[in-house]
Amino acid sequence: MASKLVINNIIKRSFSSTSALNRQINSVTVIGSGLMGSGIAQVTAEAGYSVYLVDQNDTALNKALKTIETSLTRSTKKKFNKEPDHAVRYIKDTMDRIVTTTKVDAGAEKSDLIIEAIVENIQAKHDLFSKLDKISPNTTIFTSNTSSLPIAEIAEAVSRKDKFGGLHFFNPVPVMKLLEVIKTHETSDATYRTLLEYGLSIGKTTVECKDTPGFIVNRLLVPYMFEAVKMYERGDASFQDIDTAMKLGAGYPMGPFELIDYVGLDTTKFIVDGWKKRFPEDPTFQSSVVIDQLVAEGRLGRKSGEGFYNYKK
Numbered sequence: 457m458a459s460k461l462v463i464n465n466i467i468k469r470s471f472s473s474t475s476a477l478n479r480q481i482n483s484v485t486v487i488g489s490g491l492m493g494s495g496i497a498q499v500t501a502e503a504g505y506s507v508y509l510v511d512q513n514d515t516a517l518n519k520a521l522k523t524i525e526t527s528l529t530r531s532t533k534k535k536f537n538k539e540p541d542h543a544v545r546y547i548k549d550t551m552d553r554i555v556t557t558t559k560v561d562a563g564a565e566k567s568d569l570i571i572e573a574i575v576e577n578i579q580a581k582h583d584l585f586s587k588l589d590k591i592s593p594n595t596t597i598f599t600s601n602t603s604s605l606p607i608a609e610i611a612e613a614v615s616r617k618d619k620f621g622g623l624h625f626f627n628p629v630p631v632m633k634l635l636e637v638i639k640t641h642e643t644s645d646a647t648y649r650t651l652l653e654y655g656l657s658i659g660k661t662t663v664e665c666k667d668t669p670g671f672i673v674n675r676l677l678v679p680y681m682f683e684a685v686k687m688y689e690r691g692d693a694s695f696q697d698i699d700t701a702m703k704l705g706a707g708y709p710m711g712p713f714e715l716i717d718y719v720g721l722d723t724t725k726f727i728v729d730g731w732k733k734r735f736p737e738d739p740t741f742q743s744s745v746v747i748d749q750l751v752a753e754g755r756l757g758r759k760s761g762e763g764f765y766n767y768k769k
């Protein structure tokens with residue numbers, strides 16, 4: 457335990473600057489350019505890495521580029537408030553480091569690190585990683601940003617299990633400071649160290665997680681969210697009052713229903729179904745009629761303009 461702490465402190469000291477590059481990694485491919493992938497591509501490019509951002513179509517990729525530019529405009533306004541020219545150059549340099557593509561092999565063949573942020577569906581992740589395993593150099597490290605699936609289960613699709621770990625980011629990625637770095641029983645120490653170094657090089661605070669359900673944050677957050685939805689479904693309180701209560705009474709930045717809208721109802725449903733399947737005997741984890749209904753109606757939260765709340769102007 458003591459030597460682990462010493463190694464972490466050495467890594468932290470060598471990566472105290474948010475723009476320091478990780479020497480093991482030069483090029484990063486981020487697959488999935490939605491809510492999470494766009495943020496991951498942004499913070500990675502801001503730290504100086506070349507980034508390939510992959511999605512299934514140009515519509516998704518163009519939307520991601522717009523999101524990244526808006527986010528950079530927000531953050532640089534404060535960072536360079538007295539030097540607007542620097543802000544313009546910072547945004548341009550960051551955007552120039554991101555190459556978008558619908559061809560997964562374009563980046564995979566050249567990247568040292570691949571971060572998967574596609575839909576929370578085990579079959580989709582297996583299909584992707586089994587393809588990546590064939591086309592990527594055997595030195596390339598694979599990671600998943602899954603919120604709820606075991607990393608080892610995703611890694612079943614590849615032969616390089618020693619080079620497979622978890623990088624779990626938080627939404628919104630450019631703002632949330634935490635990065636959970638997950639080690640399976642087969643992730644090598646060298647791979648794990650490189651992932652910790654990458655996390656620090658992009659300015660995140662890393663925590664070390666075993667491949668246990670929900671890692672650290674979601675193991676505590678998900679049961680709370682389930683309880684909130686059940687409380688609303690029982691009619692104990694309105695969802696608006698539950699949100700107000702948790703913000704003003706517990707100091708949370710968002711109430712649970714605002715957070716579900718922020719995460720996305722489709723992703724939430726994947727998480728709910730996954731936890732229910734994993735813990736069939738646990739009464740905490742049950743389906744929600746309300747969430748199923750909202751998803752069926754296409755009310756996916758902020759991303760679609762409506763979820764529990766309405767975001768349309």
Ligand SMILES: CCCCCCCCCCCCCC(=O)CC(=O)SCCNC(=O)CCNC(=O)[C@H](O)C(C)(C)COP(=O)(O)OP(=O)(O)OC[C@H]1O[C@@H](n2cnc3c(N)ncnc32)[C@H](O)[C@@H]1OP(=O)(O)O
Nearest residue numbers: 527530534603626627628630681682685709710719743744
């Ligand atoms: C029975 C069924 C039950 C179902 C339940 C199951 C549910 C399971 C859900 C689990 C989901 C798990 C998902 C996951 O794996 C992990 C997660 O990511 S969990 C989510 C974590 N995130 C949060 O908790 C976010 C909480 N909210 C906040 O911290 C703030 O509200 C937020 C920062 C989003 C916005 O802050 P706010 O003050 O409200 O707004 P401002 O607009 O003023 O922004 C503040 C500050 O931040 C800057 N900023 C905001 N967004 C961005 C951005 N995208 N890019 C750049 N900068 C941004 C903004 O400019 C402000 O900066 P200043 O410098 O202060 O001006």
Ligand SMILES: NC(=O)C1=CN([C@@H]2O[C@H](COP(=O)(O)OP(=O)(O)OC[C@H]3O[C@@H](n4cnc5c(N)ncnc54)[C@H](O)[C@@H]3O)[C@@H](O)[C@H]2O)C=CC1
Nearest residue numbers: 488489490491492511512516573574575576602603627719
């Ligand atoms: N939404 C959230 O708050 C968080 C989500 N996560 C996890 O991150 C992952 C992504 O979630 P979001 O970004 O919210 O989803 P999203 O739905 O916003 O984005 C997913 C993107 O992946 C693309 N995609 C799907 N299959 C693909 C494939 N085979 N190849 C290339 N692109 C593909 C989709 O077109 C879409 O643009 C999920 O595993 C989720 O559990 C993790 C932390 C927080």
